[in-house]
Amino acid sequence: HKSANDEDFEHINQFFKRVLAEDKWLCNLTQSNLNAGIYVNGQLHSTHEQGPLYFQSLVKKAVKDHKQQEQKLGEEIWPARQKVNTPEISKELQFCSGLACGKGNQSILNW
Template sequence: MEYEVYRHNSAGDEDFDRINQFYKQVLQEDKDLCNGAQKNLNNGIFINGQLHPEKEKDTVRELVMNHRSREEKDNDGKEIWPASPQPTQTMKTCKLLEEERFCAGLATGAGGQGPSELSQLAW
């Protein structure tokens, strides 16, 4: 296992050692969990399956459905990307709108692009 730890200039030795030890413990626990899950997969004890209907699946579904609902109501059906800065009115040029439509078409496989054009983009 390999990782990097960065230390703030003002961090004291005791504080750094405490956080570093905790970080090492969490990484080791994660590694042990992954190794155990892989061992169980290899032995046929554990199989992949559906998410828990209440604790996992419904939570994720609810978040996704609420997000899409906000996109449809508040954003004229366009995707909301919270981490991306929104262009100001002066940045919304015809060229930008054309590029957004083109990229959206690529993402969905639509936008007037036929199979031959899309196959050129395949890796």
């Protein structure tokens, strides 16, 4: 900001440096816990982490909306998958989805 004086600038500068140092500390400790296999996630702080909470709410809403669309259609939505509309392929896909290794039966493939 062009009209900010040195005192105001230094106040904001110190604030951002403190936030960055805290974030680095949190990231380092989280990585240590991940490496040790003892990481447990927790709730975000409602006052201090409004940005991540807002982003999380947007992602959660998008995932829920996507799931509802899939339920309405009765099939998974894969935007990047090519969809070939021929009766033969539709019959094959329907047949394959009902096999033991099809959708909903993935647990038998877990080793």
